[in-house]
Amino acid sequence: MRRIATMLVAVVVLVLGAATCLASGTDGDRIDVIPRPVSVERLEGAFRITPSTCLVAQGPAAVEAKKLAASLAPAMGFSLELRASLPPGEKAIEMHLDEGLSPLGVEGYELRVAPERIAIVAAQPAGLFYGIQTLRQLLPAVAFRTTKVDDVAWDVPCVKITDRPRFAWRGLLLDPARHFIAKGDLLRFIDVMALHKFNRLQVHLTDNEGWRIEIKKYPRLTEIGSKMDWNLRHRDGAGPRCFGFYTQDDIRQIVRYAADRHVTVVPEIEMPFHTGAAIVAHPELGIAPGRLALQPPEQRWRETSGLIAPRPETVAFFQDVLTEVMELFPSKHIHIGGDEANINLWTNDPEMQVQMTQLQLKDAHELHSWFIKQMDAFLSRHGRRLVGWDEILQGGLAPGATVMSWRGEQGGIAAANAGHDVVMAPTTHTYLDYYQGPPESEPLAIGGNLPLAKVYSYDPIPEAIAPDKAHHVLGVQAQLWGEYIATPEHLNYMAYPRAAALAEVGWFAKEAKDYEQFVGRLRHHIARLKALGVDFRPLD
Template sequence: MKKQLLILLILLCPFLLVARQNVSIIPQPVSLEVHSGSFIIDENTSIQFNATQDELKEAADFFAAAVRTISAYDLPYQLKKAKTIELKLEEIESIGKEGYLLDVTPQNIRLRANDKAGIIYGMQSLLQLLPVIRTNAVLEIPCLSVTDYPRFQWRGMHLDVSRHFFGPEVVKEYIDLMASYKLNTFHWHLVDDQGWRIEIKKYPKLTDVGAWRVDQNHLEWSDRPQAKPGEEPTYGGYYTQEQIKEIIDYAAERNITIVPEIEMPGHVASAIASYPELSCTQKTQLPLTGGDYSNMSSNYCAGNEEVYHFLEDVLSEVIDLFPSTYIHIGGDEVNKGPWKECERCQARMKEEKLKDENELQSYFITRMEKFIISKGRKMIGWDEILEGGLAPEATVMSWRGEAGGIEAAKMKHDVVMTPGNPCYFDHYQAGPEGEPVAIGGFNTLKKVYAYEPIPEELTAEEAHFALGAQANVWTEYITTAEHLEYMVLPRMVALAEVVWTPKENKDWDSFNVRLQNQFRAYEQKGLHYCPGNYTVNIKPKSENGKLKVELSTEILNGEVYYTLDGSEPTLQSEKYTTPIEINSSVVLKASTVLYGKVKGYKPAEQNFVMHQAIGRAVEYTNPVSPYYQADGPNTLTDGVRGTEAVGKFWHGFSDKSLIATIDLGETKTIQSIALGCLQKYRDWIFLPESVTFEVSTDGKSFAEIESLKNPVDINAPVALHDFKTEFAAQKVRYIRVTAKNNVCPPGHNGAGKTAWIFADEIVVN
């Protein structure tokens, strides 16, 4: 009997698997069981709930409206019908806030939760199982049982409407997408240098002047000339307070809280164009058109008392509009140079006994926090608010990697993790060849899905301060609703599963299978989305003088074909099965193949250079920036040459020089050493001022071989350069390379400040 039962289960297993896969819910619920049968919504279906509970009436309205858009059925309430959709609020300790219990049988859908949020989230799960457009298809929901609740309380998406204004209908569409995947916090970036987007009745010039700029959308963001007197500012827009109230209500119906961001003390050129007296120079200026900040004021004057009165007035109107617990004050990328030259700022520092401009920024932020707290709200800001000392009750949004969030959590402050890698959705997600233009970077769907919002550096107690995670969409290069959709879909979906689903329930393969239904839904709705990153990931691994390469594709059911002679991969090329050993200098090219077709705009390509330091350990006198780790400590000896892409295969150093020492493992005869470096003017990355090469036989006493000055024009937009020294052959075991930081040149946004050094390889022959 047992043997017959086992055979039956084996025969049924494929059918059970198909049934489970057909129940495609994102984010993956905590628990999901599929049963036989289905519930069909038709004219014999009604919605039942406690009529005295207004939140259930609102939830019923939401679900009935959604069903009405895809069918002819107008679901009645409270009528006795053969089949019911029952909504119930009750105390269920096991699922907490926002959780829900869902049970579907052929005659009844029973949805229970502690609050309206849980009811709406259960409805979103049901809606994912129905068609997305009006159809004659049967509205069939498989019988199932779901227990579900979120992992994190902050599940966010950000949208910058300052660089490019998006109207209320686009914002609502964005909110709808968020709600579909149970995201609950919309960070609305309403103020920045290039546009003030919120009506402030006490200061009408903020929108009369600060919301409009000269239209130069046909030019590269960083190349746009500043506006000239007499040019008409026609590009922009703003939200009236009535429009904002409507959007807040719209979001609330979908359990989304809107957190407004009102930038300070930097990124406010739009406010200064409107009211020049708010800056240190108090000089008149026109609204910024793009990324050229030459001779422009973009900070409030921290020594001017009128600035604080102005901001208190602004925040009072903002707080009256937005019911959110948090008010975001920005606080990032403040150019403190003007404060150093400002008599009022210096007097303020002296009066408050502040030792430097970092503490002046902390004074500014702390003062604004006191005002926000006096209004019954909490302040949140980017991780630069840590500089000079963190305001007493501030919450930190960590964007420059995770370091700021880790520091804040260890100080027992709440944090929201939103590191540029992988949470900046203005970065490329595929290609970049063949993709819509982006600001740079490379954050693929798989990188987003693999993200863990709780850093390993935090203890279990400290981890409680991590509220969750958020993705940011900056819009210097995003000018249309279609482009915006493309940049967030489907990465928004991956983030939703990261912040909702229990860590142990996440599964990349399962997610990809479930994602296919979402793709079909996007096509039916006419939404723009990225079908996937067809670019093959090339991962080198060097150890003990040997170099191996792993190839992988993110595409479901994809295969990888490659060549080592620089030719384009075809179906006749070598199929990747195991890591490839590289024994000589080669150009590797690899493509994803899906269902017998080579996919992608062009193959992934990597130049490997074999030399005598391959796989050897590197010691750094000054640490590599945590934001630019490339492939880890052996990046300078992995045989991989960097490209113009900033985020891959480059080690970054700021403030302090690159000083790297290599142990060749044994004494070798060498006659040349080279250091590969990158210059990218726009990103504050410049070739070193000089590079010095030294050698040793014992690792203690080093002799200088040569010191080379930078021969490349410091104003060149992009440059790849090898600093190379050649000498008479000699025996050495240790090599030390020192690259001295340059400074940003005159006319650059960071003029006079220390530049980044980016290095990719120390080539030894």
């Protein structure tokens, strides 16, 4: 009977969507959770966490319970005891899996806080993990400290929360290709994004300015391609050197670390443009390779166009690269870029003109599409899905491709209406490398203007997408391109609090979004970021 009742509650939540009840009285009554849960019922009383509180969980639930203990341990100075059964008469935090909550999906959960017991229940481990993140946000900000606090007696307000995300893809992009991000800094970034219930991290591993992933078959990609000194984006001409790459062991550690936090790492290996670092290392990949090969590597950086020549040998080269990438990344989706290619270089190149004739292609747009289709077919044969920026629509979209719409929404609209999966990532609302205030009072950025309110206002499903095609919108992703972001402090400043706004866009129903109410919760949330040592832009 309990399962039937649970399913009925879940179905009601799904139908009502945003039937949310949030107290608006004193600070003690507030439920300042970000992203906002679907349904919150504030109850009387509080559960007090003390050193004698224990965790109760078994099997996969125990794996998640250990993560709660680990997250609280720095501030507590010890780890909460984990037990297999509920001790009689003792206060406890209990976690278990229940198939009856399957209507809430893989990531949904219920959190019930009573004076004597906290229960987190979900159909799948990911739901338990997100229930943990909500529970953490019900604690005082000192619980997020990375050093021991003097008094561990933390009150959790009594609530009943039923929650699930709106979208399956809630992502952020990092760009170590321009300014390399040390592994430790990347792992800390994953911790914070997981707190906000993001579940995709796209890592832009290659570009004109650097190749950041070890490929065993082609060691020159990192021996040469990781060593451009990229200091041109600083007002004073100085800045950190940008040398560096991730070894394959580094990648395995990053992927495992993210997976433990239910974050899928989506690798991006750029092609056919933004490949300058690869061409510097292997001139034979580029247009007119003989001329470039005559120069020493340090002189090739300014000479390469960044555009490969998609001859058969080049296709084989990048498929070799993708083979090693697939061995390292279990992600179903593999991003190959596909954007901003200056295909006029192919139009004006005699070799490429011959190739287009041989392939019976009418122009360079079709050659671009032909190249993308080679990668799409290759990835599909290995059970993966190609993702590319919306330029991959030019010349005809590859059959299995997912489109990431960045030049506004038109690419995503066209792809979704044609039956292709889409991730919405338009510059207008998701480019967190843009200024977030007057340029004269902000760190140097690439341009644009994207304040917090505009991020929060975004709806990833445009009205122009037919209702029966809306399910092709997998979700939303924000970009932190690295041309002007040289340090982890600057990275976090550009990300937060705007990423918190996007987290709510990806999780919560659009009909009940309330910016002023969000800002009220955010003013409490930034105390957590401060306790974690996360740099953020102060609220206006």
